[in-house]
Structures are given as C-alpha cells and as structure tokens.
Amino acid sequence: MANTDLTALTGDYSIDAAHSTIGFTVRHAMVTNVKGKFLDFSGSLHLDGGDPAASSASIDVKMDSIDTGSADRDGHLKSADFFKTDEFPTMTFRSTKAEALGDEDYRITGDLTILGTTKPLTIDLEFNGAAKDPFGNERVGFEGKATILRSEWGLTWNAALETGGVLVSDKIKLNFDISAIKNA
Numbered sequence: 001m002a003n004t005d006l007t008a009l010t011g012d013y014s015i016d017a018a019h020s021t022i023g024f025t026v027r028h029a030m031v032t033n034v035k036g037k038f039l040d041f042s043g044s045l046h047l048d049g050g051d052p053a054a055s056s057a058s059i060d061v062k063m064d065s066i067d068t069g070s071a072d073r074d075g076h077l078k079s080a081d082f083f084k085t086d087e088f089p090t091m092t093f094r095s096t097k098a099e100a101l102g103d104e105d106y107r108i109t110g111d112l113t114i115l116g117t118t119k120p121l122t123i124d125l126e127f128n129g130a131a132k133d134p135f136g137n138e139r140v141g142f143e144g145k146a147t148i149l150r151s152e153w154g155l156t157w158n159a160a161l162e163t164g165g166v167l168v169s170d171k172i173k174l175n176f177d178i179s180a181i182k183n184a
Contacts, residue, residue, distance in 0.1 A: 006049030006050075006052075007049040007050050008049065009047050009049045009130055009138075009140060009182075010047055010048050010049045010050060011046075011047060011138075011182050011183065012044065012045070012046050012047075012182070012183045013044065013045040013046075013047060013140060013180035013181060013182050013183060014042075014043070014044055014045075014180060014181055014183060015041070015042060015043035015044065015045070015059070015178055015179070015180050016139070016179045016180060016181050017040070017041055017042060019179040020041075020176075020177055020178045020179050020180075021037055021175070021176070021177040022037060022038045022041055022059070022061060022174075022175075022176055023035060023036060023037035023038075023174070023175045023176075023177075024036055024037070024172050024173060024174050024175070025172070025173040025175070026150075026168060026169050026171075026172050026173075027168075027169035027171070028168060028169075030163075030169075034068055034073075035068070035069075036066060036067060036068035036069075036077075037066075037067055038061045038062070038063070038065045038066055038067070038091075039065040039066075039067050040061070040062035040064070040065035041059060041060060041061040041062065041065070042059070042060050043057065043058055043059035043060065043093075043178075043180075044057070044058050045057050045058075045140075045178075045180050047140065052098055052099070052100040052106065053097070053098055053099060053100070054098070055095075055098040055108075056095045056098065057093070057094075057095040057098075057108055057110065058092075058093070058094055058095070059092065059093040060090055060091075060092050061090065061091040061092070062089065062090060063078065063083045063085040063088065063089055063090065063091055064078060064085045064089065066078065066083070081157040082155060082157055083114075083115065083155075084115060088114070088115050088116055091112070091113065091114050092111075092112070092113045093110050093111070093112050093113075093121065094110050094111050095108050095109065095110035096109055096110045096111060096120075097109040097110070101124075104126050104127040104128075105124070105125070105126055105127075106124075106125040106126075106127060106142075107122060107123070107124055107125065108122070108123050108125060108144075109121070109122045109123075110123075112148070112153075114153040114154075114155070115153055115154045115155065117152075117153045117154050119152050119153060121146055121148065122146060123144045123145070123146045123174075123176065124144060124145055124146065125142045125143065125144040125176075126142065126143045126144070127140070127141075127142055128140075128141035128142060128143055129141055137181045137182070138181065138182035139179055139180065139181055139182070140179075140180050140182075141177075141178065141179050141180075142176070142177075142178045142180075143175075143176065143177055143178075144174075144175070144176035144178070145173065145174065145175050145176070146173075146174045147171060147172065147173050147174070148171075148172050148174065149170050149171060149172075150170055150171075150172050151170050
C-alpha cells in the first residue's frame, strides 16, 4: 500500500536508474516524433515532507548513453554536430527551487547544463506515491515533464527540407519517470 504521509518521506534518496527513465521527444522532418532516452545517469533527492520548498534534486547524465533506437542517429547525436560527448560527457541538473502546487503536483526549478551552457529549467512533477518494496527499500516515485528550446544550449545543427521547414525541431519535450530509494 502506498504511503501518503509526506512528513514520513523526509530524507535523502538515490535515484534508482534501473527503474527510472530520463527521456525526450523531438519532431523529425516536421511530420513525426522521435523518442529517445539516456541509459546511464545518477542522481539524488532530498525530500522535506513538512516543507516541500526545502526539497532539492541533483542529476548527472552520461551523454554517451543516448539511445534513440538507431545506432547511426545516436552516433550523429554524440558528434560535434550535437552533444560533442568527447568534450562535454555529462549533462547536469541542479535544483534551485521547489514548490508544492497542490494535490500531488510539484514544480522544481534548477540549472540545466548542456555543452557547458547553463540555463534555467522548470520541471512540473506529479508525485506518484511511496511504498516499501519487497526488498525493504522505501521508494518514492515522480513523473515529470518540461519543454526546452535546444538552441538555447547551443544545439543548433539542422538541415532544411525541400518542402520547407527543418529536419530537427528546436522544441524538445523532456520526460522523467523517477523511482528513488531512501538512503539507509
């Protein structure tokens, strides 16, 4: 049974990457969406159930772990045209503000760093609940989403289409499905 007493959830947590997803959706060729995710990431949360504004989050993503289901596309995304993973191996998020919006809804704002450029990012989150798993771990779950313009982080490579428009949209939809385990 899920635990809904937020005060009891206060503590430090580690993101369980095996049961979490950090993904994205981008419009391709103006007609379809391509989805991808990062397979290697780590992070921590500090939850304060009595004062959600005192909560925080930190995430580090290994950019070489990008997976869109196409090795050729993944290789292009790792190249100098996009993420320059040899020079910038990690994308980071460090929260600067947390807000309770009511019901199960929260908002976390922080600094997202890609390609050495840091810009603010606001993520709307839904608290999915808390439970003790069969191994005795206290878990919490959050689902989140945000939209960014990749050009704001220097991700500007593109190709014009014969029919008008561009190959890769500037707008990227980010999605987060986070399961975190309370530290002992």
